[in-house]
Every structure is written in C-alpha cells, then in structure tokens.
Amino acid sequence: MQIKRTLAVTVLLVLLALSGSLVVVGQHVDVAQAAIASGVTYNPSCKTTGGTIVSAEALNPNNFNPDAIPGGNDQAYDEDLNLYDKLVTLNANYSIVPDLAYNWTISPDGLTYTFHLYHNVTWSDGVPFTSADVVWTIEKLINDSAAYASAYLQDIGSVTAPDNYTVIFHLKQVDPALLGFLAWYGTFILPKHIYASIPDWSNTSANLHPVGTGPFKFVSFTPNSQVVLEANPNYFRGAPCVSKLVFQIIPDSSTALQALINGEVNFDDNNPAFADLRLVNNTSQFATKIALFPDTWYANFNLYSSPFNNSLVREAVVMAINRSEIAQKAEDGYDKPANAFFPIALGWAYDPNATQYSYNITEAAKLLNEAGYPQQPNGTRFSFNFLYFSGAEEDAIATVIQSDLAKVGINMIKDELEFGAWETASESHTGWGMTMLAGFQGPDPAQGETRWVLPGVGNDFGGYNNSQVVHLY
Numbered sequence: 001m002q003i004k005r006t007l008a009v010t011v012l013l014v015l016l017a018l019s020g021s022l023v024v025v026g027q028h029v030d031v032a033q034a035a036i037a038s039g040v041t042y043n044p045s046c047k048t049t050g051g052t053i054v055s056a057e058a059l060n061p062n063n064f065n066p067d068a069i070p071g072g073n074d075q076a077y078d079e080d081l082n083l084y085d086k087l088v089t090l091n092a093n094y095s096i097v098p099d100l101a102y103n104w105t106i107s108p109d110g111l112t113y114t115f116h117l118y119h120n121v122t123w124s125d126g127v128p129f130t131s132a133d134v135v136w137t138i139e140k141l142i143n144d145s146a147a148y149a150s151a152y153l154q155d156i157g158s159v160t161a162p163d164n165y166t167v168i169f170h171l172k173q174v175d176p177a178l179l180g181f182l183a184w185y186g187t188f189i190l191p192k193h194i195y196a197s198i199p200d201w202s203n204t205s206a207n208l209h210p211v212g213t214g215p216f217k218f219v220s221f222t223p224n225s226q227v228v229l230e231a232n233p234n235y236f237r238g239a240p241c242v243s244k245l246v247f248q249i250i251p252d253s254s255t256a257l258q259a260l261i262n263g264e265v266n267f268d269d270n271n272p273a274f275a276d277l278r279l280v281n282n283t284s285q286f287a288t289k290i291a292l293f294p295d296t297w298y299a300n301f302n303l304y305s306s307p308f309n310n311s312l313v314r315e316a317v318v319m320a321i322n323r324s325e326i327a328q329k330a331e332d333g334y335d336k337p338a339n340a341f342f343p344i345a346l347g348w349a350y351d352p353n354a355t356q357y358s359y360n361i362t363e364a365a366k367l368l369n370e371a372g373y374p375q376q377p378n379g380t381r382f383s384f385n386f387l388y389f390s391g392a393e394e395d396a397i398a399t400v401i402q403s404d405l406a407k408v409g410i411n412m413i414k415d416e417l418e419f420g421a422w423e424t425a426s427e428s429h430t431g432w433g434m435t436m437l438a439g440f441q442g443p444d445p446a447q448g449e450t451r452w453v454l455p456g457v458g459n460d461f462g463g464y465n466n467s468q469v470v471h472l473y
Contacts, residue, residue, distance in 0.1 A: 056268045058391065061227060063207035083217070104116065117164075122236075133192045153181065180444035226246055261283055297397060316371065321359070384413065389423075453469045
C-alpha cells in the first residue's frame with residue numbers, strides 16, 4: 001500500500017524491533033487473577049475469593065486522571081484500567097467489545113452512533129452512573145485540545161442523551177476508526193458530579209482520590225512506594241475474585257524480576273532484559289510465554305535543528321543501524337526487525353511486503369559526506385544525545401545503536417531518563433537529536449496519525465510535518 005511505503009521512506013523514523021511483548025507470570029498466580037491485574041474485566045465465577053495480588057510496576061503515578069494529562073497517563077495506566085471503564089474496550093485479541101455500553105448501532109450513513117448503557121452501574125462513591133457522565137466526558141475531551149484523546153475525537157459534532165441510559169454521537173463526517181479510538185486510550189468515562197465544577201481537571205486534588213466505575217476502588221497511594229486498590233463489591237459485572245491489588249513501584253527491571261522469582265510479587269509488569277529470561281527459565285516454579293503485541297520500537301529524529309533537519313543525515317542513520325543485530329543482541333533473538341509501522345499483531349492492517357532501508361554503512365558514510373559531515377581527524381563527524389526512558393531492554397537497544405553509529409563516525413551519547421523526565425525532555429525541541437519509544441499501536445492504523453504525523457500532536461516529538469502523509473491518512 002502506498003501509505004505504508006510513504007511512511008517507511010519519507011518519515012524516516014528508525015523502526016528498531018519489537019513485534020512481541022513479554023509477560024512473565026508465576027505458575028502460582030491463577031489465570032483469572034492475573035487477568036484482573038491486567039485490567040481485564042468479566043463476570044467471574046469464583047472458585048475461591050479473597051487474597052491479594054502484588055504487581056511490580058516500573059512507573060510512579062503522577063495522578064489517577066486517565067484522560068486529562070497531555071501525552072497520556074502511562075504512569076498510572078494499570079491502576080486506571082482497574083478503577084475506570086470506557087464506553088467500549090478491547091479484548092485480548094484487540095477486538096472492540098462492550099464496556100459501559102452493552103450494545104450500539106451505527107446509522108446507514110455512518111454519521112450517527114447510538115450507545116445503550118448498562119442500568120446497574122454506580123460510581124465507587126455510590127452515586128448512580130448515567131448518560132450525563134458520558135456526555136460530559138466526551139464533550140470535555142473534544143474541547144480540551146491538551147487531552148491526548150482530543151485530536152482523534154474531532155469528527156464528533158455533538159453528543160446528546162435522550163434518557164439516562166442512551167447516548168448519541170452525531171458526527172461531522174464519517175470516521176471508520178471512531179470505535180477503535182473510543183476503545184483505545186485516554187477515553188475512560190469520568191464522574192461528572194466530581195469534575196464538572198472543577199476549572200482545571202488536570203490539576204486538582206480529585207485526581208489523587210479517584211472515583212470510578214471499575215472492578216476495584218482506590219484505597220491509598222504512597223508516592224514511589226505503592227498504590228493499593230480494593231475489590232468493588234458493587235461492580236456491575238460482579239465483584240472480583242481477589243480482594244486487593246497492590247501495585248508496588250519497582251523501577252529497576254532486574255530488581256522487579258528478582259522480586260517475582262523470590263515470591264515477593266505475583267506479577268511483573270516491568271520490561272526485563274530478554275537475556276534475564278534465563279533466570280526465569282532456570283527456576284522450576286515459573287514458565288515463560290511470548291505473546292504477540294501490537295507494538296514497535298521506533299526512534300524520532302529532532303527535525304527542529306541540525307544535523308537531523310537534513311534528510312541525507314536521517315537516511316544515513318537509518319542505513320547505519322543494524323536492526324537484525326538489535327534483534328539478536330538486545331532482544332536475545334525473541335524479536336525481529338520491523339519493516340512496517342503497523343505491527344504484525346494487527347494482521348488485517350499489516351503489509352508483509354513492506355520494506356525498510358538495508359543496513360549499508362558504506363552508503364551511509366557517502367551520504368554523510370554529501371550532507372556536509374565529513375569524518376574529522378579524531379574519527380567523529382558529529383555528536384548528539386539519544387533520549388530513552390529507563391529500562392534494561394531500552395538500554396540494550398540504545399547500546400547497539402550507539403555501537404553501530406560509531407562505525408560511521410557518529411558519536412551518540414546515551415541519555416537514559418526516568419519516564420517523566422524523558423517525556424519532558426522529548427517534548428522540548430533542544431538538547432537531543434533522537435528519542436526512542438514504543439507503545440500500543442492498535443487497534444486501528446488511523447491512530448498512527450496522532451502518533452507520528454500531526455505536527456505538535458501526540459508523540460510527534462521531532463516536529464515531522466508532511467502534508468502528503470497527512471492527506472493519505
């Protein structure tokens with residue numbers, strides 16, 4: 001498809017690797033309980049009830065408002081999944097399924113969406129949930145351009161509620177990706193009775209005392225230590241089997257993995273180094289499984305300044321990075337180079353014939369000379385900072401890239417930051433040349449528009465701006 005070829009060549013982001021994502025779960029953790037820890041909700045038929053699941057989490061939450069935060073609220077996302085619900089959500093196969101809306105219809109012209117809401121839903125403070133909460137949340141998202149979901153809800157012209165359990169979206173134009181957007185990220189329904197009177201929903205004490213409709217209720221948050229949730233006995237799908245969730249903040253992936261092996265935690269949500277899997281495989285009480293996840297590591301160039309505002313330099317860097325080496329050395333052979341932006345887990349959208357630049361350091365050196373960056377007597381052409389957030393896998397990838405670029409005379413300085421600091425640094429236009437990230441890239445490729453190609457929106461940290469690509473999207 002032309003759009004994929006255009007993205008692969010013109011955008012010139014470096015697709016690094018990661019077609020899969022690793023989850024390590026101890027055998028002593030019941031599958032249903034692990035599902036709850038992941039935010040999967042269902043009507044449980046509990047063989048036993050009670051107990052606590054402890055999950056090792058890499059990120060320290062800033063707050064528990066899942067919608068208002070510019071750039072999203074990854075730091076509290078696992079907690080938010082258990083505290084809140086959306087109109088529709090995604091199942092384990094990334095298909096759109098009911099959540100607060102038990103069904104919906106779309107008019108033949110594609111311009112009217114009618115959602116029918118469950119009647120037996122209450123907020124965790126006991127206030128009944130109604131269509132007014134949905135109308136308020138969606139309108140707030142549309143009108144707050146800083147909210148992550150705002151950009152991809154702009155096709156909604158108005159939202160109405162003819163009764164307490166029906167919500168109607170009136171679209172300005174057809175948007176085939178709308179349901180996917182609603183099921184994806186930053187679209188949790190929030191309580192109108194809490195937020196409607198608050199001038200700034202991104203900066204309020206209410207964000208530290210969350211009230212939701214989800215399977216668990218907020219108990220406490222100790223920064224840099226833990227978040228505690230308890231089962232919501234009035235959850236509309238049925239009370240969870242487990243009584244309590246504890247999200248233990250353990251930023252170091254090796255420490256978190258050792259805590260899992262020692263039995264100190266039941267679930268590890270960190271990204272361990274793939275080489276560390278040997279520790280788990282050599283421990284008899286654990287088993288490992290690899291699950292395909294719609295996620296691709298990629299690197300953004302900073303187009304605001306030299307040297308990466310020069311397309312020849314960008315092209316040279318892509319050719320100088322050996323992505324197969326990354327897959328083998330940094331990913332221990334579990335992953336493979338990505339040749340397309342849309343991950344293979346989105347099977348219907350993945351183009352197996354898409355291609356990337358081949359590894360060619362000779363051609364890369366020629367391009368750098370042509371761009372005006374000859375090799376100096378000390379062997380270096382130029383230096384730049386490479387931003388990435390803390391993690392064993394992230395550091396392993398950055399190390400391989402650093403070694404590859406050194407072969408063509410580029411001095412790459414690794415700049416590993418805590419997630420919040422990385423986010424702040426990446427959003428600035430100075431002090432870095434490339435920044436690396438990944439993230440859930442589904443369930444619809446249209447989400448790539450906010451991730452990559454809309455200037456100043458989403459994760460377009462580098463300032464990429466190409467009207468042809470925007471038009472193709």
